Amino acid sequence: MNKPHGHRTYFRSFLLHFRPRNVPERTLRLSLTWGLGGIALVLVFLLFGTGLMLKFVYEPFPDRAYESILFLNNKVPFGQLVRNIHWLSANGLVLVVFLHLLRVFYTGAFTAPRQLNWIIGLAAFAAAVLSNYTGYLLPWDQISYWAITISTSMLDYLPGVGGSIKEWMLGGTEPGPGTLVNFYAIHTAILPALLLIALPFHFWRIRKAKGLVIPRSAEEDPGIQAEMVETMPHLIVREVAMAVLVLAVILVIAMLFNAPLSEQANPGLSPNPTKAPWYFVGIQEMLMHFHPIFAILVIPMSLLIGLLSIPYIKYETESSGIWFVSGKGLKLAMFAAVVATLGTVGGVLLNEFVVASGPIGPPDMVNTGLLPFVSILGFCTGFYFLLKKSFKANSNEAIQALFTLLTTAFVVLTVIGIWFRGTGMQLMWVG
Amino acid sequence: MKKETYSRRSFLTKLWIALGAVAFAELVAVVISFFKPRKTEPTAAERDAVVIAGAVDSFEPGTVSAFVQGKFYLARLDDGGFLAMSRNCTHLSCSVPWVSKEHKFICPCHSSEFDITGEVINPPAPRALDLYPITIENDILSVDTSKLRKRSVFEPTQVVYVKKT
Numbered sequence: 001m002n003k004p005h006g007h008r009t010y011f012r013s014f015l016l017h018f019r020p021r022n023v024p025e026r027t028l029r030l031s032l033t034w035g036l037g038g039i040a041l042v043l044v045f046l047l048f049g050t051g052l053m054l055k056f057v058y059e060p061f062p063d064r065a066y067e068s069i070l071f072l073n074n075k076v077p078f079g080q081l082v083r084n085i086h087w088l089s090a091n092g093l094v095l096v097v098f099l100h101l102l103r104v105f106y107t108g109a110f111t112a113p114r115q116l117n118w119i120i121g122l123a124a125f126a127a128a129v130l131s132n133y134t135g136y137l138l139p140w141d142q143i144s145y146w147a148i149t150i151s152t153s154m155l156d157y158l159p160g161v162g163g164s165i166k167e168w169m170l171g172g173t174e175p176g177p178g179t180l181v182n183f184y185a186i187h188t189a190i191l192p193a194l195l196l197i198a199l200p201f202h203f204w205r206i207r208k209a210k211g212l213v214i215p216r217s218a219e220e221d222p223g224i225q226a227e228m229v230e231t232m233p234h235l236i237v238r239e240v241a242m243a244v245l246v247l248a249v250i251l252v253i254a255m256l257f258n259a260p261l262s263e264q265a266n267p268g269l270s271p272n273p274t275k276a277p278w279y280f281v282g283i284q285e286m287l288m289h290f291h292p293i294f295a296i297l298v299i300p301m302s303l304l305i306g307l308l309s310i311p312y313i314k315y316e317t318e319s320s321g322i323w324f325v326s327g328k329g330l331k332l333a334m335f336a337a338v339v340a341t342l343g344t345v346g347g348v349l350l351n352e353f354v355v356a357s358g359p360i361g362p363p364d365m366v367n368t369g370l371l372p373f374v375s376i377l378g379f380c381t382g383f384y385f386l387l388k389k390s391f392k393a394n395s396n397e398a399i400q401a402l403f404t405l406l407t408t409a410f411v412v413l414t415v416i417g418i419w420f421r422g423t424g425m426q427l428m429w430v431g
Numbered sequence: 432m433k434k435e436t437y438s439r440r441s442f443l444t445k446l447w448i449a450l451g452a453v454a455f456a457e458l459v460a461v462v463i464s465f466f467k468p469r470k471t472e473p474t475a476a477e478r479d480a481v482v483i484a485g486a487v488d489s490f491e492p493g494t495v496s497a498f499v500q501g502k503f504y505l506a507r508l509d510d511g512g513f514l515a516m517s518r519n520c521t522h523l524s525c526s527v528p529w530v531s532k533e534h535k536f537i538c539p540c541h542s543s544e545f546d547i548t549g550e551v552i553n554p555p556a557p558r559a560l561d562l563y564p565i566t567i568e569n570d571i572l573s574v575d576t577s578k579l580r581k582r583s584v585f586e587p588t589q590v591v592y593v594k595k596t
Contacts, residue, residue, distance in 0.1 A: 150523035272539035
């Protein structure tokens with residue numbers, strides 16, 4: 001039956017080294033994955049390819065870096081296009097991996113045996129963000145120089161070790177030759193190596209879990225036996241189609257819009273306003289409202305611990321494969337999103353126009369740190385028990401709503417920081 | 432006999448582990464020290480750390496002069512005293528320009544404001560601008576930009592005066 005005939009057979013047997021022979025038919029639905037993991041992988045391939053090309057042109061020295069980017073843009077054939085693709089894929093990756101995380105969370109695809117894979121995924125997410133961050137500095141233009149200056153200066157507020165970590169990262173007291181060499185080495189060697197280890201591990205854990213989580217309705221049994229179809233062609237054709245689509249979209253956008261490049265870095269002149277890279281703008285926004293120790297240490301660490309513990313919490317029901325746990329879960333999550341949006345916007349406005357006009361002086365540890373933190377903690381706890389008592393939510397639904405609440409708050413802070421802060425970081429109407 | 436072999440084997444195992452730990456510690460020490468010289472080796476800028484600002488009389492009271500090379504501001508207060516201050520904001524290290532029209536430093540990044548003594552008059556900056564030590568010899572004023580001194584608030588003892596002779 002399976003008569004060997006040339007390259008097709010070789011391809012099939014090669015394929016079977018890293019894909020299963022059969023996959024559950026239901027996991028092929030676009031409404032399960034939205035292809036997000038696959039899109040992320042395509043972007044990683046694009047980043048490795050274009051990154052290797054850029055490595056032959058870029059020079060990581062303060063007096064040469066900006067010039068080498070100009071040379072790349074203006075003299076190297078397709079140089080601008082390659083840089084655009086790299087820039088787009090890098091920013092797209094952070095966004096896509098974040099959406100992928102949301103998808104995995106809301107389909108409950110993190111319970112046993114996928115617990116460890118949630119952690120590996122978070123590590124890969126961190127590697128993607130750090131890759132983006134270290135690459136941000138390399139063009140050595142005004143935007144990148146000052147974004148790195150203020151985001152590394154945030155470390156100064158970590159008690160004790162912060163200053164030394166900052167100096168180690170910068171290879172000095174301010175961004176200079178040491179910084180560029182550090183960031184370049186981390187960007188082009190350490191993080192790509194980490195990704196090369198983390199990603200295969202991530203995919204192997206999916207195999208060990210017998211494929212993706214099987215989507216089901218709340219009435220169906222968790223141990224549902226799905227109908228199997230052959231990987232080739234059913235899965236492979238879909239994956240290739242999605243990959244080609246992603247390539248086309250990236251290529252078209254890269255041809256239409258150029259990656260940003262401002263004037264060469266000038267250590268004596270801060271642009272107004274100066275913002276951190278967009279994925280850290282939420283933290284910068286928190287810095288405007290909270291004591292620094294809380295804005296950059298206590299709150300982010302609490303959120304990280306929360307994220308890491310998600311798969312290890314004891315839940316009342318087995319909800320893997322069901323979008324938003326249940327119909328009620330979806331309603332409560334939407335309720336939480338609305339509460340978080342109104343609460344965050346209200347809080348920012350209140351702090352800006354009512355509280356901030358108070359006494360002048362160094363930030364107060366109790367009033368701007370401990371007090372708001374404890375009240376947020378109290379609010380979250382109250383919210384959780386409100387859902388459990390008054391809305392009769394089970395723990396799956398309540399924790400999902402809490403996750404939605406905090407994620408929405410962070411997204412809203414990021415949006416405010418990116419689009420609603422203008423000159424002197426004053427609040428303003430869309431900029 | 433049997434017990435003896437066993438203890439020798441466990442001794443060797445422990446020895447291996449200890450040697451491995453030593454080797455690992457050495458490796459860590461090598462990696463750490465590898466990153467050190469970049470920090471301690473004086474750069475060209477550090478060798479020229481002492482900036483000769485000029486004659487005392489060339490600075491009017493109540494003015495601020497910027498020194499691009501040393502990356503600091505020299506403020507002469509109304510009473511004739513001097514302060515040399517870092518141009519970096521104590522909030523997130525943005526470069527703070529002196530706005531002479533409004534007679535204060537205004538940070539473009541997050542609108543922190545400092546008066547002529549470097550004292551915070553508008554947050555979010557948490558501390559007064561950092562200081563550099565000033566020496567005055569024969570009416571010539573020089574600033575050592577290698578010795579950054581952090582302070583929380585302005586105090587009159589920080590001001591340097593010309594010694595009356």
